[in-house]
Amino acid sequence: MGSKEKDIRHVDVLIVGGGPVGLVTAFQLAKFGHSRSIAIIEKYPKSSQDQYGRAITLYPRSSEMLDQLGLADELAQECFACRSTVSYDKDGKEVKGRGWYFMENMKDTQWNFALVLRQKYQEEIFRRRLRQEGVSLEAPVELVSVDVQETTPEDGYRITAIVKDGASGETSNVKCKYLIGADGGKSFVRRALAVPFDGNTTEDKWVRIDGVIETDMPKTRVYGAIESPTHGNVLWAALDHGGTRIGFAFTAERQKAYPEFNEAAAVAEAIESVKPFSLKFKQVDWYTVYSVGQRIARNFFTKDCVFLAGDACHTHSSGAAQGMNTGMHDAVNLAWKLSMVLKGIAPPSLLHTYETERLPNVHKLINYDKDISRLMTMQLPIGWKGDPNADPNEILGVVMEEAxxxxxxxxxxxxxxxxxxxxxxVSNCDPAPVSPGQRGPDVQLQKPGTNEATRLHKETPNIARFHIVVFSGEPEYTSSNLKDFSAAVETSKVFSNAALPISWLTIPAKGGPSAFEILGVMPLGKVFYDQKHTAHERYGVDIKEGAVVVLRPDGWIATATALRAGAVKELESYFGMCLEF
Structure with a gap:
């Protein structure tokens, strides 16, 4: 190796972008054992003086995923937990069942609320936790050039990145095996790799303004909507630390009144938008005006070594508050797969499932967002076939409930x-059982001995390992099959491999003083009781038959088998397809 090569920095993964998506991706990789082989850079300085603004809301599934990574508790400590909503018509009269009303009916999760915490505070938590894992965000450091040598072997350093230190102006070379572009809607990574960004930006402009306010609006510490004839479906969102966000359409007609859009203009328009209620800003934290549009990258994974995540591969309105949530889904879907490939315990082909799983869901979001963003600006959806005189506020309530x-x-x-x-x-239970590819529900369980309450998600953290959950049913009916299954696991050469990224749990539909006596065999992994059968019911498992459910590291269901000796061969076959051992 020449002297120049020695000066080149080598990392397995270079993450570009220090927002929530980049930080959570880096945190996972560090947590999964790659802290010494990753780097994360951000073009802009990051400090406690960052602007507030930007994303504010995490929905239940995002909170669940962060909970399984050990991040959600800190967010919950600081957030505004929103479980209440309100909608007011143009006269200030409360209208039931419209706007954000669906938030009051978020069931089947411990995180049954909107976790509202401004991005500034979320990023501070993510940066701190990342440092605790031994990785610091490098900022201001800008990516200025990317070169991919596709002839380099699959496990080699195929990518050469030139980065520029924003403080000194010096450039340096970084060689990496994988590059993750989490660098926003104007992504340098996406443009450097010539990935098309399909879609368009509309003429519609929206304003968002955060601050501490005074008002005579009856319900203020809520997620709300005001159906304004001049400013569309106005967003009213109670924020962390006593703040409030107001968002509204800024029509071309109203734009004419402002040669320059500044803080005074944002405040004046906010006051107009919430009429007939009064509004006074005691403090303005942040404001912005932006064009609404929907764009999606043609590829989320290119050249077998470059990923796009978050706004770098999909942008849309803030109408349904999906930006950060969609990015969290990207980050969590990608990180465990990349970790397993880096460790050599999964084939590189696993990485292609990132795009095939995330892309259809993003397309679905974009389609919803097109309708929601038009309705919020008092326009009926493109291709609308209903009553041309329909009230957009009413249709918006229907669309948001459907979505x-x-x-x-x-x-x-x-x-x-x-x-x-x-x-x-196979289950004949009603409701239908959860299926492979669906989220694994978070069900209530009890710990042996103390009978303390716990939850399945708490006992199946995301540590880049699969979790095999044996729903062993009522032992009176299932003991014979459980014994046969356990014996087959004991003699399996696959499951005797300690390097296999798999953990076991056993959940009997019964409780008692001794797990061994209940089951009649030594349990597989930890035991948790399901005395009320609610866990079995939610997963569609008959307590007289039992079942074996495999959860992916990210909490989605991988596969499910009958509880019998032959199921072990089935599980061996499954892991043989997605792991290397």
Whole structure:
């Protein structure tokens, strides 16, 4: 190796962008054991003086994912937990069941609220936790050049990045195996790799302003809407630290009154937008005006070594508050897969499932957002076939309710593929059982001995390992099958491999003083009781038959088999497809 080569920095992964998506991706990789082989850079200085603004809301599924990474508790400590909503018509009269009303009905999760915490505070938490894992955000450091040598072997340093120190102006070379562009809507990584960014930007402009306010509006510490005839469906969002965000359409007609759009203009328009209520700003933290549009990258993964995540691969309005949530889904879907490939315990082909799983869900979001953003500006959706005189506020309520489980993230699912595989588990239970590719519900359980309450998500943290959950049912009916299954696991050469990234849990539909006596065999992994059968019911498992459910590291269901000896071969086959051992 020549002297110049020695001066080149080598990392497995270079992450570009120090916002929430980049930080959470880096945090996961560091947590999963790669702290010495990753770097994360950010073009702009990051400090406690950062502007507030930007994203504010995490929906239940995002909170669940962050909870399984050990990040959500700190966010919850500082957030405004929003469970209440309100909608007012143009006369200030409360209208039931419109706007953000779906937030009051977010079920099947411990995180049944909107976690409202401004991006500034979220980033501070993520940066601190990342440092605790041994990685610091490098800022201001800008990516100025990317070169991919596609002839370099798959496990080699295919990418050469030139980065520029914003303080000294000096440039240096970084060689990496993988590059992650989490560098926003104007992504340098996306442009450098010539990935098309399909879509358009509309003529519509929206304003967002945060601050501490006084008002005579009856309900203020809520997620609310004011149906303004001049400013569209106005957003009213209670924020952390006693703040409030107001967002509204800024029509071309109203823009004419302002040669320059400054803080005074933002305040004046905010006051107009909430009429007939009064409004006074005691303090303005942040404001912005921006054009609404929807764009999506043609590829989220290119040249087998470059990923795009967050706004770098999809931008849309803030109408349904999906920006940071969609980015969190990207980050969590990608990190465990990349970690396993870096460790050599999964084939590189696993990385292609990032795009095949995330891209369809982003397309679905973009389609919703097109309708929601038009309705919020008092325009009916493009291609609307209903009453041409319909009230956009009323239609908006219907659309947001229809999209509610997707918006909250709880119904986001993936098609069958190499890691979402239909197994031998068949259920006749009502409701229908959860299936491979769907979210694994967070169910209540009890710890042995103390009978302390716990939750499945707490006992299946995201540590880049699969979790095999044995729902062993009522032992009176299932003991024979459980013994056969356990014996087959004991003699399996695959499951005797300690390097396999797999953990076990056993959940009997019964409780008692001794797990061994309840089951009649030594349990597989930790035991948690389901005495009220609610966990079995939620997963569609008959307590007389049991089942084996495999959870992916990110909490989605991988596969499910019947509880019998033959299921072990089935599980071996599944892991043989998605892991290397």
């Amino acid at each position: 509610s489980t997707f918006t909250t993230g709880l119904s986001i699912a993936f098609d069958l593929n190499t890691i979402n595989v239909k197994g031998s588990f």
